[in-house]
Amino acid sequence: MGTISVTDTLQREAEAVASEYGLRVTATLTRDWNPRTGEFDGKVLDATVTAEGTFEPRDTAAYLRMLRGCERVLALFPSVRPGSTWGTDSASVGGHAGLAGGYCRLSKSGVGIRSARRFTTGS
Numbered sequence: 001m002g003t004i005s006v007t008d009t010l011q012r013e014a015e016a017v018a019s020e021y022g023l024r025v026t027a028t029l030t031r032d033w034n035p036r037t038g039e040f041d042g043k044v045l046d047a048t049v050t051a052e053g054t055f056e057p058r059d060t061a062a063y064l065r066m067l068r069g070c071e072r073v074l075a076l077f078p079s080v081r082p083g084s085t086w087g088t089d090s091a092s093v094g095g096h097a098g099l100a101g102g103y104c105r106l107s108k109s110g111v112g113i114r115s116a117r118r119f120t121t122g123s
Contacts, residue, residue, distance in 0.1 A: 011118045014076050021069025023053040027111075027119035047116030049077050050087075050107040057102035066104035067095075074108040083110020 018025045027050070032043040051073040055062035067089060074085060087106035088098030098104050 007115050007118060010076055010115050014073050014119070017069065017072045017076070018051065021053060021066060021072070023051050023066070023069050023073060025073055025119050026050050026052075026121075027116035029113065029117065029120060044113050046081065046083070046109060047111050047113045048083075048107050048109040049074060049111050049116050049119060050105060052103065052105035054103045057100060059102075060099065063095075063099045063104060064090075067106070070104055070106040074106055077108060077111040077115055079108075079110045080112045081110045083108060085109075 014025055017023075028048045029044045030046040030048070032045050033039075051070040053066045053069065055066055070087070085106060085108045086092075086094075088094040088104050089106060
């Protein structure tokens, strides 16, 4: 019987919460830039995870439900370096734009690279 890693568990939990709320979870890896070659050298410096979903525009209850879901997903990813959380939260003008446009999107930087890598495409 194989062992289950913390990263496997986090992926399953994030996917379960995302499914419950109808969200999509993606991640972006920030790579190091080599000033000598002018190209990215492949070393990953940071990871950002994004949770997003859509709903009927101006439906406050649906917006709050999506926001709660996004917050639950991002809370599963521990911060391992300085970062922040931003997006269409209720504490900003982004919240009004999200409510009016029918979408919710929150991102969190400074999360663990190994756990975020599970949600990237082609990395």
